[in-house]
Amino acid sequence: MPFGPVQHLAGTVRGPKPHNEPVRDYQPGSTEALELGKELTRVAGQTRDIPIVINGVEVQGRPTSEIRSPHNHANVLGNLAVAEQSDVRSAIDAAMVARHDWSRTPWWDRLSVFLRAAELVSGKYRDELNATTMQGQSKTFHQAEIDSACELADYLRFNCFWAAEIFSDQPASIGGEWNYADQRGLEGFVLALTPFNFTAIAGNLPATAAMMGNTVVWKPSEKSALSSDVVRRVFEEAGIPPGVINTVHGSGRMISDIAAADDRLAGLSFTGSTTVFRQLWHKVADNIDHYRSYPRLVGETGGKNAVVAHPSADPSALLTGLVRGAFEYQGQKCSAASRAYIPRSLWHAIKEPLIELVEALPVGDVTEHETFLGAVIDQEAYQRLDDAIKRANALDSHTLIAGGRTASEEGWFVHPTVFQTEDPRAFTMTEEFFGPLLTVFVYDDSDWNTVLELVDSTGFYGLSASIYATDRTAIAEALGQLRDAAGYVAVNDKPAGAVIGQQAFGGGRASGTNDKVGSPLALQRWVSGRFIKENLNPATSWRYPYMGS
Ligand code: NAD
Numbered sequence: 001m002p003f004g005p006v007q008h009l010a011g012t013v014r015g016p017k018p019h020n021e022p023v024r025d026y027q028p029g030s031t032e033a034l035e036l037g038k039e040l041t042r043v044a045g046q047t048r049d050i051p052i053v054i055n056g057v058e059v060q061g062r063p064t065s066e067i068r069s070p071h072n073h074a075n076v077l078g079n080l081a082v083a084e085q086s087d088v089r090s091a092i093d094a095a096m097v098a099r100h101d102w103s104r105t106p107w108w109d110r111l112s113v114f115l116r117a118a119e120l121v122s123g124k125y126r127d128e129l130n131a132t133t134m135q136g137q138s139k140t141f142h143q144a145e146i147d148s149a150c151e152l153a154d155y156l157r158f159n160c161f162w163a164a165e166i167f168s169d170q171p172a173s174i175g176g177e178w179n180y181a182d183q184r185g186l187e188g189f190v191l192a193l194t195p196f197n198f199t200a201i202a203g204n205l206p207a208t209a210a211m212m213g214n215t216v217v218w219k220p221s222e223k224s225a226l227s228s229d230v231v232r233r234v235f236e237e238a239g240i241p242p243g244v245i246n247t248v249h250g251s252g253r254m255i256s257d258i259a260a261a262d263d264r265l266a267g268l269s270f271t272g273s274t275t276v277f278r279q280l281w282h283k284v285a286d287n288i289d290h291y292r293s294y295p296r297l298v299g300e301t302g303g304k305n306a307v308v309a310h311p312s313a314d315p316s317a318l319l320t321g322l323v324r325g326a327f328e329y330q331g332q333k334c335s336a337a338s339r340a341y342i343p344r345s346l347w348h349a350i351k352e353p354l355i356e357l358v359e360a361l362p363v364g365d366v367t368e369h370e371t372f373l374g375a376v377i378d379q380e381a382y383q384r385l386d387d388a389i390k391r392a393n394a395l396d397s398h399t400l401i402a403g404g405r406t407a408s409e410e411g412w413f414v415h416p417t418v419f420q421t422e423d424p425r426a427f428t429m430t431e432e433f434f435g436p437l438l439t440v441f442v443y444d445d446s447d448w449n450t451v452l453e454l455v456d457s458t459g460f461y462g463l464s465a466s467i468y469a470t471d472r473t474a475i476a477e478a479l480g481q482l483r484d485a486a487g488y489v490a491v492n493d494k495p496a497g498a499v500i501g502q503q504a505f506g507g508g509r510a511s512g513t514n515d516k517v518g519s520p521l522a523l524q525r526w527v528s529g530r531f532i533k534e535n536l537n538p539a540t541s542w543r544y545p546y547m548g549s
């Protein structure tokens with residue numbers, strides 16, 4: 001297929017109808033588990049060099065930092081090249097050079113790259129993506145599969161479909177005019193800064209900006225660089241032209257300093273912590289007088305997600321939602337449950353089973369099938385959680401009811417931990433710890449409406465929430481009172497686990513700009529529309545009829 005700004009079609013193109021990638025089970029002994037097992041061994045046994053790639057060329061001779069496995073930190077899985085300031089400038093220049101042709105390439109040619117990438121993700125590279133995500137980010141078979149294989153393929157396929165709809169959506173034309181929309185990529189480059197906790201998000205942020213006609217400087221998280229490098233190779237093999245996505249590793253602070261100071265910055269696509277997003281917003285604000293255009297700022301950030309149960313809730317459903325919601329992927333999901341509000345009558349029924357369940361959750365090496373929780377991502381996360389547990393333990397208002405143990409000899413293990421608190425405004429109910437730490441506040445059954453007000457007004461975040469109830473009026477009351485408290489609400493389900501194409505995810509307040517990454521709304525942020533009116537019957541007199549002849 002010709003690449004670049006070459007018109008080679010007569011006819012209207014439609015995006016292929018997307019589907020959600022089926023999730024593989026990886027039952028012990030199954031062919032798929034054995035194949036992935038081989039790949040896990042291969043990935044664990046190698047030390048891969050992870051390069052900076054600018055304009056399609058690997059940059060040589062940079063210092064490196066080690067990538068270690070969180071659940072086995074003696075194992076060095078890779079050496080990550082660390083960028084110098086000049087690399088960031090070269091990456092921006094490369095993006096700006098590539099922009100001319102890429103932004104003028106027919107959109108279906110651009111999208112074909114990402115549709116091909118989706119096939120590579122769900123096929124040829126599936127095992128490598130899952131194995132690097134498991135070894136490098138300590139995800140279990142299931143958690144890796146739903147992220148790096150399924151969600152990444154879903155993002156690519158659904159976004160291509162929605163992008164095609166955006167490009168095809170044309171205005172009405174009435175008598176004597178022809179109106180058309182030209183959805184242009186932004187005028188400049190996009191900086192994509194991605195988090196460690198989802199391989200899919202890491203791939204999606206640079207991909208969405210690029211499919212809409214932009215060229216990108218992508219800084220993946222150093223904590224997930226192993227899987228991000230597989231994503232980079234997937235894009236390359238799928239045919240992304242040099243300079244369209246430039247991958248730069250190193251200090252996020254340094255890279256964003258240089259990008260924010262460049263007058264060609266057109267957009268920032270960020271997912272990560274609230275603190276870092278606010279710093280980035282400040283940097284852009286400080287440079288606002290210098291930009292050629294107003295940079296689009298998209299940030300999906302932290303959460304302190306509540307599970308609120310009504311006395312009518314089904315106790316088994318609530319138990320499952322708490323355990324899965326709080327402890328899957330060690331609580332390292334922006335959408336993880338980390339505070340719960342349980343009525344006293346229900347607490348009597350679920351407290352002991354909850355303790356029993358949590359104490360029995362298998363923690364360990366994610367390559368073992370029975371493991372439910374692996375290690376937290378690194379020493380810093382381990383220390384943060386260890387400190388939080390110690391701080392909570394020291395408070396009279398808190399009772400440790402399950403877990404509370406940490407172990408760092410082999411990997412960064414934090415056992416799933418539950419505190420009960422008498423103080424619903426305590427730090428454990430407001431701060432994001434990004435780990436397997438759940439705090440429960442038990443309320444009197446008659447205080448349902450007061451507790452909803454408490455959930456809404458506690459802390460600064462507004463990402464996700466769960467409501468557990470069988471009483472329809474209670475569900476309506478909770479949805480009403482929590483209207484501004486979360487951008488994603490699950491009724492009788494855990495607050496995590498939104499699926500692309502089914503529930504768009506994102507939140508407001510301190511949790512981000514709520515642009516719903518993984519939806520048509522988010523794609524719209526990466527284009528700047530130009531509308532063209534062609535007058536087929538131009539006026540030839542300046543006089544209007546009301547003026548008479
Ligand atoms: P992080 O903020 O530490 O890092 C995100 C990215 O920013 C990384 O690439 C990192 O290297 C870079 N970075 C770090 N410090 C920087 C700085 N000072 N200046 C510029 N860049 C910097 O986040 P993380 O630990 O990778 O991810 C966890 C956070 O992400 C949590 O707060 C979680 O809630 C949030 N998250 C939110 C969503 C969502 O959809 N709302 C999804 C996933 C993760």
